[in-house]
Amino acid sequence: MGYEIRTVGAEDWAELKELRLAALRDPVARVAFVDTFERQAVRSEAFWRGRATPVAEGGDATSLIASGPDGAWVAMLVLLDETGPSMTADGEKAADRGVPPQIHVVSVYVRPGHRGTGVAEQLFRGATAWAWEHTKAERVRLWVHGDNARAQAFYRRLGFVRTGATMAFPPIPEETEYEMVLLRP
Numbered sequence: 001m002g003y004e005i006r007t008v009g010a011e012d013w014a015e016l017k018e019l020r021l022a023a024l025r026d027p028v029a030r031v032a033f034v035d036t037f038e039r040q041a042v043r044s045e046a047f048w049r050g051r052a053t054p055v056a057e058g059g060d061a062t063s064l065i066a067s068g069p070d071g072a073w074v075a076m077l078v079l080l081d082e083t084g085p086s087m088t089a090d091g092e093k094a095a096d097r098g099v100p101p102q103i104h105v106v107s108v109y110v111r112p113g114h115r116g117t118g119v120a121e122q123l124f125r126g127a128t129a130w131a132w133e134h135t136k137a138e139r140v141r142l143w144v145h146g147d148n149a150r151a152q153a154f155y156r157r158l159g160f161v162r163t164g165a166t167m168a169f170p171p172i173p174e175e176t177e178y179e180m181v182l183l184r185p
Contacts, residue, residue, distance in 0.1 A: 003074070003119050005126035008063040013048040016063060019073045020051075023109035032108055032145070034170040055081050056134070063107075064130065066114075066123045074114040075123050080104040083135045100138040102181075103131040108142075108151075124158055132184060139181045145169060146176040155180050 008016055017040075023029050024037035053059030066075040083101035105127065110120050131137050142160070144151050146169075160180040169175035 003066040003068060003122050005064060005066050005122055007054055007130070008052050008065055008076075010049045010053045010057070010059075012065075013045065013052040015073050016052045016065075016076070017043075017048045019065070019076050019109065019111075020107070022111065023076070023107070026109070026112065028112070029109055032148070032151070055079075061106075062130070064123060064127050066110075066119045066126075068114070075110040075119045076107065077105055077109070077123055077127055078107040079127060079131060080106060081135060081137075083137050101136050103127075103135060103137045103140045105140060105142040120154065121158065128182060137184065139183050141179060141181045143167065143177040143179055146178060152178070152180075158182065 054062040062079045065073050068074050160182045163179045165179040169177050
């Protein structure tokens with residue numbers, strides 16, 4: 001099946017909200033999100049417009065989506081730009097940690113009916129191409145839950161490798177996440 005991969009704009013806020021809320025309701029996606037449906041469902045239109053606004057237009061992040069032939073949104077991910085003097089998603093200045101300029105991938109989600117179709121690979125290839133073309137990132141990084149073997153294998157297949165860094169999974173500190181990176185070609 002052919003998918004279109006594109007960045008999201010502020011005008012797409014309602015579709016982004018719907019897909020994000022679907023992800024938060026999906027029990028399989030529990031290990032990919034650190035937020036809850038209940039918290040996000042009550043957010044205002046202004047919040048969602050801000051979330052949909054790409055970095056290039058003043059937003060905090062750039063979201064990419066995959067849509068099917070009928071135009072329905074079937075997958076998403078969010079890119080946090082950690083290439084400048086700004087804080088990393090971990091709350092530290094990247095330069096203070098000796099971290100190279102990087103893009104941080106978060107909020108990865110594929111609707112159940114589209115898992116295993118190749119859409120996730122298309123979405124990731126589009127996201128890394130976007131990162132290399134639009135930023136000075138030296139690497140793309142993400143955190144993957146220790147219990148998510150399928151995602152870990154998928155990321156390895158795309159060329160991501162573990163850095164050795166770990167952290168507690170924010171909603172359940174007894175669980176572990178592993179950092180994985182893909183270096184600029």
